[in-house]
Amino acid sequence: DVKVTQSSRYLVKRTGEKVFLECVQDMDHENMFWYRQDPGLGLRLIYFSYDVKMKEKGDIPEGYSVSREKKERFSLILESASTNQTSMYLCASSHNPGLAGDTQYFGPGTRLTVL
Amino acid sequence: DQQVKQNSPSLSVQEGRISILNCDYTNSMFDYFLWYKKYPAEGPTFLISISSIKDKNEDGRFTVFLNKSAKHLSLHIVPSQPGDSAVYFCAASGSGGSNYKLTFGKGTLLTVNP
Numbered sequence: 001d002v003k004v005t006q007s008s009r010y011l012v013k014r015t016g017e018k019v020f021l022e023c024v025q026d027m028d029h030e031n032m033f034w035y036r037q038d039p040g041l042g043l044r045l046i047y048f049s050y051d052v053k054m055k056e057k058g059d060i061p062e063g064y065s066v067s068r069e070k071k072e073r074f075s076l077i078l079e080s081a082s083t084n085q086t087s088m089y090l091c092a093s094s095h096n097p098g099l100a101g102d103t104q105y106f107g108p109g110t111r112l113t114v115l
Numbered sequence: 116d117q118q119v120k121q122n123s124p125s126l127s128v129q130e131g132r133i134s135i136l137n138c139d140y141t142n143s144m145f146d147y148f149l150w151y152k153k154y155p156a157e158g159p160t161f162l163i164s165i166s167s168i169k170d171k172n173e174d175g176r177f178t179v180f181l182n183k184s185a186k187h188l189s190l191h192i193v194p195s196q197p198g199d200s201a202v203y204f205c206a207a208s209g210s211g212g213s214n215y216k217l218t219f220g221k222g223t224l225l226t227v228n229p
Contacts, residue, residue, distance in 0.1 A: 004158070040124075042204065042221035043159070058216075090158050102208060103149060104217055106158035 003027070004107035006091050012113045019078040021110050023091030031094045032074035033104060034058075034066065036087040043090065049074055050096065081114045088112075118142045119207050121220035128227050134192040136223050138205030141186065145207040149217070150179060150190045153202045162203075163190070195227045 007022035025032065033048040035058075045058030047066040055066050063085060067075045074093075078085055088111050092104040120139045128134045138148075146167040151159035165172040165179045165188065172179050178191045192199055205220040 009156075040221060043219040045216065048216065092158075102147070102217075103161050103164060105161060106151075108158045109156070111156070 004091055004093055004105055006089075006107040006110050008110050009108060010111045010113075012115065013078075013081050014115050015082060017078075017081050017114075019081050019112065019114075021076040021078075021089055021091075021112070023074045023076070023093075023107055024072055025074075025091075025093035025105075026072065027093065027095070027105075028071065029093035029105075030071075030096045031102070031104075032068065033092040033094075034064075034074065034076045035090045035092065036060070037090055037109075038087050046076065081112075083114050086112060086114045117221075118145075119205055119218050119220040121203075121205055121223050123223050124221070125224040125226070128195050128225065130197055130227055130229050131194045134190075134195045134199065134225055134227065136190040136192075136203050136205075136225065138188045138190075138220055139186060140188075140207050142207070142209060142218075143186070144209035145218075147208045148179070148181060148188050149206045149208075150177075151204045151206060152199075153204060153222070159204060192225075195225075197227050197229050200225060200227050 004025045034046045035043045037043050049055045049068040065077045088109050090109045091107040094102045094104045149164040150162040152162050153159040163174050163177050181188045202222045204222045206217040
């Protein structure tokens with residue numbers, strides 16, 4: 001079974017703090033993703049990485065950065081947290097078999113509250 | 116510009132009956148479609164997928180139908196069980212350079228009543 005783990009299930013931070021969210025996968029997947037989920041908005045892609053040290057912006061990258069120094073680990077960084085970044089953050093990974101289609105496997109999520 | 120649409124925010128069904136969740140898409144480059152199930156405070160769980168070369172895929176109580184001409188897919192759950200109560204997300208990806216990106220719908224909350 002694919003296992004994707006996230007460093008915290010619940011996190012409370014103050015406005016202006018630097019926040020690190022960590023994600024680790026154990027299936028040697030090439031691709032890793034960060035989403036946020038908000039009520040009525042579904043899942044929105046923040047950033048993704050298709051290889052170590054490689055990254056691409058998703059649909060809502062503003063206010064976020066990412067780091068992928070090792071294949072199994074993908075970090076999401078909020079440089080200066082703001083209240084509108086209060087959300088559920090979801091990490092996912094996938095193998096990327098090319099044109100055959102790809103299935104992403106998700107971690108349990110981190111509920112971040114910014115006060 | 117919403118490329119994957121789930122027009123029903125919620126659906127309520129009696130236990131033992133069929134649940135039908137619908138999804139429409141606008142991007143003709145999408146060629147792989149997935150359904151995910153999500154319980155509160157948990158990450159989405161992959162349920163079933165379908166490639167555009169097929170029009171039906173079945174896995175136990177779950178069947179996904181794809182109508183490419185209408186750009187429409189549906190998830191059928193038969194029979195529905197109370198444990199199926201969750202938010203269901205439809206997702207799609209396309210061939211080409213970014214085929215590993217998924218575009219999600221906003222989700223449909225399914226409630227199965229005992």
